[in-house]
Amino acid sequence: MADDVTMVIAGAGLAGAKAAQTLRDEGFTGRVVLVGDEQERPYERPPLSKEYLQGRAERESVFVHPRDWYAEHGVELRPGVPASAVDTDAHELVLADGDRIGYSTLLLATGSSPRRLPVPGTDLAGVHHLRTLADSERIAESLRTSRRLVAVGAGWIGLEVTAAARLADVAVTVVESASLPLLRVLGPEIAPVFADLHRAHDVDLRCDTGLAEILGRDGRVSGVRLGDGTEIEADAVVVGVGITPNTGPAEAGGLRVDDGVVVDEHHRTSDPDVHAAGDVARLLHPAYDRHLRVEHWANALNGGPAAARSMLGGDAGYDRLPYFFSDQYDLGMEYTGYAEPGGYDEVVVRGDLAAREFIAFWLADGRVQAGMNVNVWDVTAPIQRLIRSGAAVDTGRLADVDVPLDDLAPISPTHAER
Structure with a gap:
């Protein structure tokens, strides 16, 4: 590509940073501008609820690149000014301060924002x-100074923060x-595995109940009131009730938006000169023949580079299987694939569920849709092969720990999908 071509990336998170790196790694010599709404340079988010929150990782370890990397690679990092709109007619990204940056091709990697609760006291x-x-740093300080925490929402973030708090x-x-933590996933x-795990660590788990109000005294939280009127004292409250994709710039530009910026398997939006990746993108996934919006780390890690290659004219579609991981107390897990509520008809467990050392498989019509390994390692590749094969499996052999997974998974070239 000519040196006068400008690639602009809106969103300086993991997807945006890896896209910028890929442009340079692939030999692009034109202008690269990376715009972010935070003052920090790009960093990874998983440590924020895991090792960094727990004080087991240094601050510098969370950043994607060393501080000097951007200048050394000719990437113009513009921190602290969010994107507000895409002007597709003018081929310009409009920033919140009114500045405009012209682009030849634009990548939207604007990520997502936490949902707010519609209750008093937030x-x-x-x-x-x-x-x-x-x-993360504010929550870590609260864990050092608080005796009682209320976590609203028993999703991955809520439970990981809960584990960090109990360790403190x-x-x-x-x-x-919902009636159980992580029930929808x-x-x-x-899901009862995680309910039992947290109760075993003396967590007071209140399910089937909502939050009516966050109570305060002198401008600071003092507790919460549940929907049934029960009041619980608290020195701090962490709200983890999901995220919303930051689609504002795309909507302002008239791009197709439907629970995220809708893109094809090449990360291309409804405008051929605009791509999207990461949390904000709802991608047509060839393995599932449907659009999926995946909110996890691996999607940003791999989707950003895939989008960059597409921006450079590459024609390889993105077909990596969804993947995420979690660490809570002595439980470590990896989840590969996608099984939506109502999208499976059987769950097969291989191993010891009570001991929390097992693999769970979600099946539809005898075919593996997703697999989660809990305290069992080095099995991601055969799980991927089982999903990709689309072949019906013998569920008795699938559950039998004495049958190697490789004997069930068709042998074929696989992606390094982590």
């Missing part, structure tokens, strides 16, 4: 959401509207 001091590095000897009450067959 503006009190001591009420936290977790999305940014600064959020903070008493925790988890408030969840894991279903009633596997």
